Amino acid sequence: MAEPILAAMPVTGVSVSTIGTLLGTETVSATDYVIAHVDELQFDLSEGPCWDALEVRGPILEPDLRRNPQRFWPAFTKAILDEEVAAIFAFPLLVGPLKIGAIDMYRTQPGQLSAEQREQTVTLAGIVSRHVLRRAMLVSGREANEEKETPFSRRLVHQATGFVIAQLGVSPEDALLLIQGQAFAEGRSVHDVAGDIVSRRLRFSLEGNRIEDQR
Numbered sequence: 682m683a684e685p686i687l688a689a690m691p692v693t694g695v696s697v698s699t700i701g702t703l704l705g706t707e708t709v710s711a712t713d714y715v716i717a718h719v720d721e722l723q724f725d726l727s728e729g730p731c732w733d734a735l736e737v738r739g740p741i742l743e744p745d746l747r748r749n750p751q752r753f754w755p756a757f758t759k760a761i762l763d764e765e766v767a768a769i770f771a772f773p774l775l776v777g778p779l780k781i782g783a784i785d786m787y788r789t790q791p792g793q794l795s796a797e798q799r800e801q802t803v804t805l806a807g808i809v810s811r812h813v814l815r816r817a818m819l820v821s822g823r824e825a826n827e828e829k830e831t832p833f834s835r836r837l838v839h840q841a842t843g844f845v846i847a848q849l850g851v852s853p854e855d856a857l858l859l860i861q862g863q864a865f866a867e868g869r870s871v872h873d874v875a876g877d878i879v880s881r882r883l884r885f886s887l888e889g890n891r892i893e894d895q896r
Contacts (some may be wrong), residue, residue, distance in 0.1 A: 682809055683710040683784075689805070690798055692770070692786040696720050697809055699774075699782035700735055703866055704817050709782070715764055716787055722760045723785075729757040730771035731783035738780075740803070741771040744793035765789045772802050774810040777859040777885060779866055781810050811858055818865050841875035848885050859885065 683695040694716035697709045706724050711717035723729035730741040733752060743751055746769055750758065768788040774781035784806050794802070838860070845856035863883075864874040877883035 682812065683712045683716075686784065686786070686802070686805055686809075687712045689801065690786060690794070691788075691792070693789050694787050696785045697774075697782065697813070698724075698731060698785065699813060699817075700724075700731060701780055701782075703779060704781060704813070709813060715766065716785060718764065719761065719766060719769070719785060719787060722757060726754075726756045726760065728754045730754075730769055731785055734771035734773040734783050735780050738773055738775060740773075740799060742794065742799070743769045745791040748791070767791045768793075770794060770802075772806045774806055774813060776810050776814050776862045779814070779862045781813055784809065811855075814858065814862050814865070818861060837879060838871055838875045841878040844878050845885055 682697045686697075687695045694711070694713040696711040696716040696719070698707065698720050699709060700706050708717055708720045711720065719729075720731070723731050730743065730752070734741045741752065746758075746761070746767060766787045766789070768791050770786045772784045772786075774783055784802065786802075838857075841860055842853055842856045845851065845859055846853060849856070849859075851859070860874055860878065861871055864871045867874065874883065
């Protein structure tokens with residue numbers, strides 16, 4: 682997953698990682714040892730751009746990490762001095778309100794991403810987020826749980842999908858994935874979450890550029 686991003690961006694290395702309790706914390710894909718080690722440092726120290734990107738649900742950009750840092754990560758900054766990392770960028774992986782992980786990119790020379798490149802990376806992050814979540818659900822087997830339900834249950838899921846489309850203006854595929862992801866995060870069946878949506882016990886709303894779940 683990291684290689685196509687590397688090919689599209691003016692950076693030296695790229696990693697894709699999952700972070701937090703939903704999918705665990707690990708590097709899923711990395712283009713070189715340096716960025717894999719950068720991930721490892723952030724995981725071990727619980728600080729760094731990937732954590733902040735998830736916290737603010739937006740990009741963290743450090744075009745000149747050594748001479749003109751915008752953020753202060755005392756342990757991470759000290760640990761990374763041994764690496765040839767002059768610039769680092771992190772983009773969150775999100776599916777609605779679910780925090781999946783982050784894309785990290787580094788450069789060996791200082792430099793910024795253009796506005797167009799940042800926009801492209803946000804788009805790529807959305808694609809990667811969906812892929813990582815779908816893969817996790819397939820591996821766990823939870824995505825298949827709903828197939829065992831009755832046709833009436835499937836009708837409820839389709840109805841809930843329509844609710845989410847109306848609330849957020851997203852595609853049917855993304856609306857269904859959002860319902861599945863919410864069920865995955867809560868350890869419940871898709872049918873149960875769909876019931877909450879249709880009965881209006883759960884709804885999704887846009888807060889700026891964020892999707893939030895409300896109960």
